[in-house]
Amino acid sequence: xxxxxxxxxxxxxxxxxxxxxxxxxxxxxxxxxxxxxxxxxxxxxxxxxxxxxxxxxxxxxxxxxxxxxxxxxxxxxxxxxxxxxxxxxxxxxxxxxxxxxxxxxxxxxxxxxxxxxxxxxxxxxxxxxxxxxxxxxxxxxxxxxxxxxxxxxxxxxxxxxxxxxxxxxxxxxxxxxxxxxxxxxxxxxxxxxxxxxxxxxxxxxxxxxxxxxxxxxxxxxxxxxxxxxxxxxxxxxxxxxxxxxxxxxxxxxxxxxxxxxxxxxxxxxxxxxxxxxxxxxxxxxxxxxxxxxxxxxxxxx
Amino acid sequence: xxxxxxxxxxxxxxxxxxxxxxxxxxxxxxxxxxxxxxxxxxxxxxxxxxxxxxxxxxxxxxxxxxxxxxxxxxxxxxxxxxxxxxxxxxxxxxxxxxxxxxxxxxxxxxxxxxxxxxxxxxxxxxxxxxxxxxxxxxxxxxxxxxxxxxxxxxxxxxxxxxxxxxxxxxxxxxxxxxxxxxxxxxxxxxxxxxxxxxxxxxxxxxxxxxxxxxxxxxxxxxxxxxxxxxxxxxxxxxxxxxxxxxxxxxxxxxxxxxxxxxxxxxxxxxxxxxxxxxxxxxxxxxxxxxxxxxxxxxxxx
Numbered sequence: 001x002x003x004x005x006x007x008x009x010x011x012x013x014x015x016x017x018x019x020x021x022x023x024x025x026x027x028x029x030x031x032x033x034x035x036x037x038x039x040x041x042x043x044x045x046x047x048x049x050x051x052x053x054x055x056x057x058x059x060x061x062x063x064x065x066x067x068x069x070x071x072x073x074x075x076x077x078x079x080x081x082x083x084x085x086x087x088x089x090x091x092x093x094x095x096x097x098x099x100x101x102x103x104x105x106x107x108x109x110x111x112x113x114x115x116x117x118x119x120x121x122x123x124x125x126x127x128x129x130x131x132x133x134x135x136x137x138x139x140x141x142x143x144x145x146x147x148x149x150x151x152x153x154x155x156x157x158x159x160x161x162x163x164x165x166x167x168x169x170x171x172x173x174x175x176x177x178x179x180x181x182x183x184x185x186x187x188x189x190x191x192x193x194x195x196x197x198x199x200x201x202x203x204x205x206x207x208x209x210x211x212x213x214x215x216x217x218x219x220x221x222x223x224x225x226x227x228x229x230x231x232x233x234x235x236x237x238x239x240x241x242x243x244x245x246x247x248x249x250x251x252x253x254x255x256x257x258x259x260x261x262x263x264x265x266x267x268x269x270x271x272x273x274x275x276x277x278x279x280x281x282x283x284x285x286x287x288x289x290x291x292x293x294x295x296x297x298x299x300x301x
Numbered sequence: 302x303x304x305x306x307x308x309x310x311x312x313x314x315x316x317x318x319x320x321x322x323x324x325x326x327x328x329x330x331x332x333x334x335x336x337x338x339x340x341x342x343x344x345x346x347x348x349x350x351x352x353x354x355x356x357x358x359x360x361x362x363x364x365x366x367x368x369x370x371x372x373x374x375x376x377x378x379x380x381x382x383x384x385x386x387x388x389x390x391x392x393x394x395x396x397x398x399x400x401x402x403x404x405x406x407x408x409x410x411x412x413x414x415x416x417x418x419x420x421x422x423x424x425x426x427x428x429x430x431x432x433x434x435x436x437x438x439x440x441x442x443x444x445x446x447x448x449x450x451x452x453x454x455x456x457x458x459x460x461x462x463x464x465x466x467x468x469x470x471x472x473x474x475x476x477x478x479x480x481x482x483x484x485x486x487x488x489x490x491x492x493x494x495x496x497x498x499x500x501x502x503x504x505x506x507x508x509x510x511x512x513x514x515x516x517x518x519x520x521x522x523x524x525x526x527x528x529x530x531x532x533x534x535x536x537x538x539x540x541x542x543x544x545x546x547x548x549x550x551x552x553x554x555x556x557x558x559x560x561x562x563x564x565x566x567x568x569x570x571x572x573x574x575x576x577x578x579x580x581x582x583x584x585x586x587x588x589x590x591x592x593x594x595x596x597x598x599x600x601x602x
Contacts (some may be wrong), residue, residue: 078409083477097475104479106407108379110540126538145485145602170539174398176384176477178405183539184446237427238471238484239411301446 002052003192003291004158006038006074006114007067013074015041016062017051018192023060030054030061038193039073039244042141042157048195069114071189072160073139077242079107080235081135081164081181085225085250092253092271102226102234107164107248111182115190118298119165121279122183126300129168129270130186130277133251134209134217134285136202137162138228139193143241152229155241158193159202161285161293162248163209165277188285188295189246199289202228207252210284211275219252221287303353304493304592305459307339307375307415308368314375316342317363318352319493324361331355331362339494340374340545343442343458349496370415372490373461374440378543380408381536382436382465382482386526386551393554393572403527403535408465408549412483416491419599420466422580423484427601430469430571431487431578434552435510435518435586437503438463439529440494444542453530456542459494460503462586462594463549464510466578489586489596490547500590503529508553511585512576520553522588 003018009026015038016024027034027041031054034041041047083105084090084097097103113119121130141157165187171180199205203222208215226234231247254273270276277283279299286292304319310327316339317325328335328342332355335342342348384406385391385398398404414420422431442458466488472481500506504523509516527535532548555574571577578584580600587593 077411078483080479083475095476101474102479103475103477105477106409106479106483108407108540110378110543122539167539173402174384174404175396176404176406178381178403178407179536179539182379182407184541235480238423238468238480239409240485242411 001198002195004038004051005192006070006072008070009062009067013037013070015051017055019055019058019060023063025055025058026061027051027054030058037075039075042243048141048157069116069190071109071112071114072137072193073244073246075109076244076246079109079246079248081105081107081248082226082231082250083177086219086223086252087225088219088253089251099225102231104235105177105181107187108182110184112187112189113185113295114188115293115295117188117295118185119163119188119283119295120183120185120300121277121297122167123300127167127169128276131166131168131274132209132211132216132277132283133164133166134207135162135164135251136207136221136249136287137189138247138249140241140245140247141196141243143243143245145236145240147232147236147241149229149233152232153196155232156196156228157243158195159199159287159290160190160193161287161290163188163283163285163293163295164248164251188293190293191291194290205288208286210286211277212281214258215255216273216275217252218255223252224249302499303496305339305352306493307371307373309371310363310368314338314371316352318356320356320359320361324364326356326359327362328352328355331359340376343544349442349458370417370491372410372413372415373438373494374490374545374547376410377545377547380410380547380549382406382408382549383527383532383551384478387520387524387553388526389520389554390552400526403532405536406478406482408488409483411485413488413490414486414596415489416594416596418489418596419486420464420489420584420596421484421486421601422578422598423468424601428468428470429577432467432469432575433510433512433517433578433584434465434467435508436463436465436552437508437522437550437588438490439548439550441542441546441548442497442544444544444546446537446541448533448537448542450530450534453533454497456533457497457529458544459496460500460588460591461491461494462588462591464489464584464586464594464596465549465552489594491594492592495591506589509587511587512578513582515559516556517574517576518553519556524553525550
């Protein structure tokens with residue numbers, strides 16, 4: 001399985017191909033003519049093939065622990081995200097959504113970090129309800145406009161896990177989610193990109209979110225209201241998708257609460273089974289066929 | 302008055318300082334040590350001062366007609382935009398909004414063009430209601446987090462005009478505006494940035510939008526529900542504003558329709574006085590103390 005990472009080592013950005021589970025081949029060494037960003041590699045028709053060929057059979061150049069992992073694509077032109085794309089999540093929020101068109105909003109790059117990097121909980125005087133959302137991230141390879149649904153999966157370069165961390169009070173400040181989905185370093189995107197050929201059909205896979213080792217969300221990706229191909233088709237009616245663009249497919253509902261899962265007194269509108277994150281927590285998003293994105297929660301300065 | 306432009310000449314990006322109304326000094330010639338993007342210049346504490354000093358007294362290096370003007374900041378980290386920030390626009394849309402918190406959404410760079418470049422009308426089989434929105438664009442200079450409202454105007458590098466072109470059917474597809482505010486090249490940002498010192502207090506100024514020479518919107522910027530300083534303060538509770546970030550302050554309502562201003566038969570939910578844009582139209586956004594942003598409307602491919 002080819003797994004690509006974006007990382008920083010001694011302050012310098014690079015792209016790596018995982019070699020075993022603890023280390024990676026540095027493409028700057030194995031394929032010095034390739035661009036130094038994953039977005040740049042995806043802009044080349046044969047970029048992924050060249051990266052795969054260059055890394056094949058090579059031993060790791062560095063251990064993962066020796067680098068800082070970045071979001072899989074640190075600087076996409078757009079991060080499109082879906083609200084209310086799983087029936088169970090629609091029911092628990094008691095919100096309505098269109099059955100005809102996906103509900104789309106945007107995140108900015110500053111709102112995301114990479115695997116093993118701290119996700120940042122807002123200061124308690126600013127917000128108290130900071131939540132995980134485990135999701136499938138779709139990474140565009142060959143972009144374009146007016147893409148038929150039937151042709152859409154062929155435009156995907158690969159997939160990753162996404163923790164679409166959300167600040168609920170701010171989402172509810174007004175009609176548009178705005179800042180509530182874009183707090184500094186509130187989300188996470190990783191650990192790596194698995195190529196589309198190897199991941200196969202998204203609907204054969206499942207996502208699980210864990211907080212401090214306890215399962216909090218779990219659903220099959222066949223439970224999505226709008227499929228990956230439908231969302232690509234929809235977005236491309238208005239926008240020419242670009243290599244490296246990210247589409248985050250929405251989160252499932254909460255699993256039933258454990259017997260000892262008691263809400264805090266001030267948290268009157270909490271959804272049963274959903275637990276807000278706080279500094280010191282560890283949150284994981286696992287997708288079958290990809291792996292597990294892990295982040296510790298840190299306090300804001 | 303110092304007016305800065307971002308442009309491309311023979312494919313190469315540059316920053317210029319207007320010298321008279323028809324031409325500009327190329328900072329690549331006048332100040333070769335400065336960064337080649339306006340965002341890069343704003344990242345330096347003394348970048349604007351150095352640009353101003355280098356251009357003072359120099360004749361224009363090129364005519365505006367010989368270059369392609371880009372959005373004032375072609376690649377901001379974030380383009381924050383406000384919905385429903387003028388009472389008259391709230392009333393005409395019959396929508397509600399919070400009086401306590403601004404309504405925030407995001408645009409992506411691909412959704413904007415520069416002065417004199419074509420804005421693109423969607424294909425008629427995709428959407429029929431493509432509208433202008435004349436707005437004030439705020440360009441961040443010194444960024445940061447947790448900014449007091451009292452300190453906020455001091456963080457602004459300058460101001461420009463923005464045409465926050467919107468595709469109404471897509472805005473209404475679901476709860477979040479999403480794609481309706483982000484059609485490819487649907488908006489415009491220019492013609493230049495006027496520095497904050499020279500522009501002065503935004504509430505002393507007024508915005509006018511014209512379609513084919515007819516006034517369609519006109520309001521004082523003192524009619525905004527949330528002021529520039531309040532919005533900067535709000536955003537900085539969650540996000541560390543960065544140099545070159547753009548905040549687009551919302552659009553006023555429609556002026557009363559002219560006697561010969563008759564809606565098309567299919568346009569049942571049109572707001573009186575608002576006219577959808579179509580290929581061949583010319584749209585202008587003028588703000589006192591800045592100038593006029595002009596774009597022709599082109600048909601999508």
